[in-house]
Amino acid sequence: MTTVSLTWPSGQIDNVPALWLRDNCPCEQCRIELTSEHRFIIATVDPTLTPVAVTQTDDGVVVDWGDHVSTYSQSWMDDVRAQVARCFPPMERWDADDEIRRFSFDILDTDPPTEISALDHFCRFGAIVITDTPCEPGWSETLYRRWGPPTELPFAKVHDVYVDPSGYNVAHTAEALPPHNDFASKRNRPSGQILHMLANEAEDGDSIIVDGLAIVDQLTDDERSVLTTMPAAFRQFSETTETWSRSTVLQVDESGAPVGLRYSNQLLQAIDPWHTDASAWYEAYHRLTTLIIDPANQVRFRLSAGDLLMLHGHRMLHGRTAFSPASGVRHLQDIYFDFDDVANELHRRQRLQTA
C-alpha cells in the first residue's frame, strides 16, 4: 500500500497509509459535518490508491486523488492525534491498605466538580460509596439516570436483597457471600452495578470488595493463560427464569492486559473434567480463589442505611460477611448498568468543564 508523506507548516512530517488519508478526508462530501459521521465508503476506491499530487499550503496539505481533492489542515491533524490517543481512564490498582472513597450525595448533587471527581475516582478505581442518600426503594435508579440508562436483566430490574426463603440466590440468605461478580451466568453481563442499602439494623454483614485486577497481577503467566483459554459455565435460575453461559474466568484486552473476571463460586457449573487443561485450570482456579478469600486482598467496610456502593461489575468482586437476621432488618437493592456509559459521561462532562 502507498504511504503518503505529509509535511505540516510546523515542520512536522507524518507518513500515513494512502487509504487512511483518503478515508479520513474531512470535506462535507466525505463527512456529515454536524455529526462527523463518515459518508465516504472506502470500498469505492481502489486498494492501490495513490495521490496524483500532494501540495503544501500555509495551513496544511492539499491532496489531489484524481477524482477528488482533499484538504487537511494542521489543526485537523491535531484533532486526529487526540482521537487516536483517546482511551478510558486507566484502571488504577488497589493497595491492601486502601479504603473505599466516600462522596456525600448532598455535595455531589449540587457541586458539579465534586460529581466529576466522584465519577473519575469510580472509573479509575472501580468502586465508590455515595453516602447520605434517601432510603427510598427504587431511588438508585433515579440517581443512576443522571449518568445513563440502567440495564434491565432477568429476575428483576431492581433486585431486592433481603432474607427470603424463596429467593433464587444465596444472597437471599444470611450466609456469608464470598466475593464474586454478579450475573456470571450471562454472556452479556452488566459491567456496572449499584448496591443501595435501604436498611441495615443487622449485626455483622460487613461489605467486602476485592480488586480483581490486583488479584490477577499475583497469578503466574501459566495460571493467567489457562484462565483466559479454557471456559467455565455459570448458571442462575428460578422456577420462571434461566440464565446460563460459558466463558473464560479471566478476560483480557487486545494487548493481553487483564480487564475483568467472571468469577462466582456460587454459580460455577461442573467444568469438563476430560479437557486436557482440566487439572491446570483447577490449580489456577484454586490459586485465584485462595487470593480472593484472603482478607489481605479484601477491603471491608459497613454499608449503613443510605449508603450506596457503585462498582465496576467485571473488575471488582463484591461479597459480605454473614449476619444475624434475628438482630435486625437488612435490605438492599441492586441495579445494573453499562460501565462505558459512565466513563463516556465523565469524558463529556470533563470536556464541557474545560470548554
Ligand SMILES: [Zn+2]
Ligand atoms: Zn472529501
